[in-house]
Amino acid sequence: GVDAGSYAPARPIAGSLAALLPYLAAAVCTLGILYNVLAGRSVDQVVLLTAGAVVLALLVRQGIMLLDNMALTEKLAENENHFRSLVQGSSDVIMIAAPNGRLKYVSDASEGVYGLFPEELVGRELAGLIHPEDLPAVLHELRRFLAAGPPADPTTRIEYRFRSGDGGWLNVESTVNRHQGGLILNSRDVTERVRLQAQLQHSAEHDALTDLPNRALFTRRVGQALSGRRQSDQGTAVLFIDLDGFKAVNDTIGHQAGDELLVQAARRLQEAVRQGDTAARLGGDEFAALILGGGVSDRTAREGHILELADRLRVRLSQPYEIDGNDVRVAASIGVAFAEPGLGAGELLRNADLAMYRAKAAGKDRVELYAPQMQQDVVRRAEVAARLRTALHEGEFTLLHQPMVSLADGRITALSAQARWRSAQGALFTPAEFLRAAEEGDRTAELGRWVLEEAVVQAADRSRAGLRTPVAVRIAARRLLDRSLPLTSIEALLTRHGLAPGSLMIELTGLDPRIPLDDLERRLTALRRLGVRFALDGFGTGYGSITALRRLPVEALKLDRSLVEGVVESARLHKITSGLLRIAADLGMQTVAEGVDLPDQAGVLRAMGCTHGMGGAFSAPLDEYRVRRLLVDGHCPAPA
Structure with a gap:
């Protein structure tokens, strides 16, 4: 058991002697009188009066003490009855553990929470009721708590698994206080909360459709494999897989058939890799596999082994898929890249990605091994980055806005700012191209500042023209912490x-475990005092969802596009999206579905409780002139 020691203070000796002095005085007087009487001497009248007065005072004192004791006894009984009524009326389980660790009191709530009567628990050791895996951490915290003393640490909180009446384990959270050298534990069942947290964590790290690890989890596992790789373990490789012809399946027989094909392809991939390897869906029709090395030192042998595995996987993924009684065929292009000394997870994934694109360029349905000459695409992006330096200063960028629309009535509630680049030579670069180039060319901060300032300027101009509508700007979480955006x-x-408070919303992107959440939370709180609002971008995927819901002051959730694309056709995706929307509603947050391109999607999302949407079903991104015309009406036609 946990020995708390004794906190009951010893009664001072001086106080005890002071309480005895009146009795000692009376005894001395009485003995003096008896001595004089027995010796035949006359007793002085003053002595008799003094002795009588002392005895009378003692009798009065005893009477007062008796009345006080009766009052204290009555008050103690009243307090005890009050305590019992509180304990019996509480849904929490109150347990008192003696200094030896045995339970000496358990409230009646234990029957409803633990499935055990109080009599079944009283007398048992608390340690014997805690899951063995949790016991060391619990004992460590309780010893620390007791050693700290009441002034430094009045209470502590512990979480552990507690033995239930059916022999299983319940997740329990207890608030712990000290009590006469032992402990009082105020405990509640948090099993449902723990289950929901685990479900959210799983959803954040796994693809909603196939239940394979998603890009975030896959990248983390690649990083772990590289950081833990031994010098002799040189066979670790990444396979990047793209399904050729998948878009045609979606276009011809529908998204539901496409989803079923992806589920079957994921199952085949999972069956093909060994236990300990990782199969993942990165998004769309892109998959990946992390193949851990087997200690093969011969480069030719390990390359041959992995390429053979990749080719078997290509053949397996290219075999017909039975969907709704029909044989559906796609092919697979696979890129392979091996781990090398000094290579990071991002670089290894990039190399495998380049090899996959080489396989597609070479005719598809084949396997390609990464080679350094595949850097031509990198050179192309470097050229784009070089032109990007002058584009910002020469006015080649323009800002478009896409309306965010209330799904209930089609009212425009905000505008999402989006940059576009048309070079002086007339070339139109897609956001994917120039954003990737900006990131690699260290121009992200400058481009982000331009987008933010331009969005604020245009929003303020519209507000002065009587068209006040909030504007949303997408900003990476790490950018809010670096010096480029103080x-x-x-x-x-x-x-x-002069932009009014509440008119700027920042959509947070790029949350990952490396971002110091304490610093980010402080920064967002300071910005919120300035009237800036926050939305979580990409809700339902990645690390950010759970973390942001738990820590950050966000007030709106923006559903990831992957949750919207197949929400009509896929029953599985429908259930997942509906569950996420219920969580958002319970938290009192608005929800925005991105990529609502079809009327059916808008209708389904509206029925599931999604509050807002944006996409082709309402309006494409618009220039300033068209935005103002639309805001005059204030509505987008709501899809039927």
Whole structure:
């Protein structure tokens, strides 16, 4: 058991002697009188009066003490009855553990929570009721708590698994207080909360359709494999897989058939890799596999082994898929890249990606091994990055806005700012191209500042024209923490252009475990005081969802496009999206579905409780002139 020691203070000796002095005085007087009487001497009248007064005082004192004791006894009984009524009326289980660790009191709530009567628990050791895997951590925390003393740490909180009446384990959270050298535990069942947290964690790290690890989890596992790789373990490789012809399946026989094909392909991939390897869906029709090395030192042998495995996988994925009684065929292009000394997870994935694109360019349905000459695409992006340096200063960028629309009535509630680039030579670069080039060419900060400032300027101009509508700007979480975007610059920007509080919403992207959440939470709280609102972008995927819901002051959730694309055709995806929307509703948050391109999607999302949507079903991104015309009406036609 856990020995708390004794906190009951010893009664001071001086206080005890002071309480005895009146009795000692009376005894001395009485003995003096008896001595004089027995010796035949006369007793002085003053002595008799004094002795009588002392005895009378003692009798009065005893009477007062008796009355006080009766009052204290009555008050103690009243307090005890009050305590019992509180305990019996509480849904929490109150347990008192003696210094030896045995339970000496358990409230009646234990029957409803644990499935055990109080009599079944009283007398048992608390340690024997805690799951063996949790016991060391619980004992460590309780010893620390007791050693700290009441002034430093009045209470503590512990979570553990507690033995239930049916022999199983319940997840329990207890608030712990000290009590006469032992402990009082105020405990509640949190099994449902723990289950929901585990479900959310699983959803954040796994693909909603196939239940394979998603890109975030796959990248983390690649990083772990590389950091733990031994010098002799040189066979670790990444396979990047793309299904050729998948788009035609979606276009010809529908998205539901496409989803079923992806599920079957994921199952084949999972069956093909060994236990300990990782199969993942990265998005769309792209899959990946992490093949851990087997200690093969011969480069030719290991390359041959992995390429043979990749080719078997290509053949397996290219075999017909039976969907609704029909044989559906796609092919697979696979890129292979091996781990090398000094190579990070991102670089290894990039190499496998380049090899896969080489396989597609070479005719598809084949396997390609990464080679350094595949860097031509990197060179192309470097050229784009070089042109990007001058494009920002020469006015080649423009800002478009896409309406966010209330699914209930078609009212435009906000505008999403999106950058577009048309070079002086007339070439139109897609956001995917220039954003990737900006990131690799270290121009992300400059481009982000331009988008933010331009969005604020245009929103302020519209507001002055009587068309006040909030504007949403997508910003990576790490950008809010670096020096390129200090708090003072955002405050100065809002003040300089007179943008009203609540008119700027920042959509947070790129949350990952490396971001210091304490710093980010402080920064968002400071910005919120300036009237800036926050939405979580890509809700339902990645690390950010759970973390942001738990820590960050977000007020809107933006559903990831992958949850919207197949929500009509896929019953599985429908259930997942519906569950996420219920969580958002319970938290009192607005929800925005991105990529609502079809009327059916808008109808289904509206029925599931999604509050807002944006996409081709309502409006494409618009220039400033068309945006103002649309805002005059204030509505987008709501899809039927």
